[in-house]
Amino acid sequence: GQSLEQPSEVTAVEGAIVQINCTYQTSGFYGLSWYQQHDGGAPTFLSYNGLDGLEETGRFSSFLSRSDSYGYLLLQELQMKDSASYFCAVRGSGGSYIPTFGRGTSLIVHP
Amino acid sequence: DAGVIQSPRHEVTEMGQEVTLRCKPISGHNSLFWYRQTMMRGLELLIYFNNNVPIDDSGMPEDRFSAKMPNASFSTLKIQPSEPRDSAVYFCASSPPPSDTQYFGPGTRLTVL
Numbered sequence: 001g002q003s004l005e006q007p008s009e010v011t012a013v014e015g016a017i018v019q020i021n022c023t024y025q026t027s028g029f030y031g032l033s034w035y036q037q038h039d040g041g042a043p044t045f046l047s048y049n050g051l052d053g054l055e056e057t058g059r060f061s062s063f064l065s066r067s068d069s070y071g072y073l074l075l076q077e078l079q080m081k082d083s084a085s086y087f088c089a090v091r092g093s094g095g096s097y098i099p100t101f102g103r104g105t106s107l108i109v110h111p
Numbered sequence: 112d113a114g115v116i117q118s119p120r121h122e123v124t125e126m127g128q129e130v131t132l133r134c135k136p137i138s139g140h141n142s143l144f145w146y147r148q149t150m151m152r153g154l155e156l157l158i159y160f161n162n163n164v165p166i167d168d169s170g171m172p173e174d175r176f177s178a179k180m181p182n183a184s185f186s187t188l189k190i191q192p193s194e195p196r197d198s199a200v201y202f203c204a205s206s207p208p209p210s211d212t213q214y215f216g217p218g219t220r221l222t223v224l
Contacts, residue, residue: 031211042202042215043154050211087154091211098167099144099213101154 002026004088004102011108012078020073020105022088030091032064032071037104038084046086047073075107083109113137115216117203123222129191132219135184136205144213145178145188146202154202160186193223 004024012018024032031050035043049055049064049071061074075082085104091097116135124130136143145157158168160180168178175194180186190197200220204213 033211033213035213042217043204043213044215045212048211098159098169099156099211101146101156103153 002090002092002098002100004090004100006086006088006102006105008103009106009108011110013110014078014080016078017074017076018078018107020075020086020088020107022071022073022102024069024071024088024090024102026069026090026092026100028092029066029069030097032062033089034060034062034073035087035089035101036084037087043087078109080109080111083107115203115205115214117201117216117219119219120217121220121222123224124193125224126194127192128223129189130193130197130221130223132188132201132203132221134186134188134203134216136186136203137207137214138184140205140207140214141183142206142208143180143186144204144206145186146204147199148202148218149199157188190221193221195223197221198223 006022033048034046036046037043047062054063059076064071085106087101087104089101091099118133141162143160148154157170158178159166163180178188200218202215202218204215206213
């Protein structure tokens with residue numbers, strides 16, 4: 001099976017940098033993705049890491065270490081609109097490539 | 112591109128009634144996923160189709176739940192009979208080959224009284 005661990009809540013102030021960690025256990029590994037979900041909305045894709053290292057997309061970056069079964073999402077220059085839930089998700093490389101989502105991290109950005 | 116389309120957006124029904132949720136994936140996407148989201152259990156994968164074929168339905172909670180994908184542009188999730196514990200937001204998502212990115216629909220908020 002597959003399981004993911006991420007913090008339930010993170011708080012930060014506007015303009016700061018915040019890192020949301022994700023550790024996973026999976027039989028085989030295909031990739032680690034990050035999604036953002038605002039209250040009442042649908043998850044939207046942010047970033048994907050298939051190989052080790054850092055992927056940068058504007059203010060958001062995502063990192064993966066396959067040897068440590070670990071990844072993180074880095075949000076820079078935080079804005080109030082970044083207050084949302086952030087989910088990491090993995091797909092195993094064996095069998096049917098079932099995607100599994102973590103429980104989500106609620107990010108609260110204060111002025 | 113209209114994105115993934117789901118209907119209805121909201122559904123309120125009474126226990127024991129049949130509920131049918133509908134999804135139109137993004138054109139050209141060959142993978143389709145049904146999820147259920149609740150505060151208690153988070154975002155759970157119910158079933159996953161690839162090229163209209165169900166690949167994994169191990170997340171379907173019980174026989175009251177069934178899903179079909181008769182063609183590449185339409186899928187349904189049916190609950191019969193519905194129970195109050197089925198109350199949740201149900202999301203449909205699609206993914207293009209060979210990408211791992213999932214595009215979610217707006218969801219259907221189901222309330223079973």
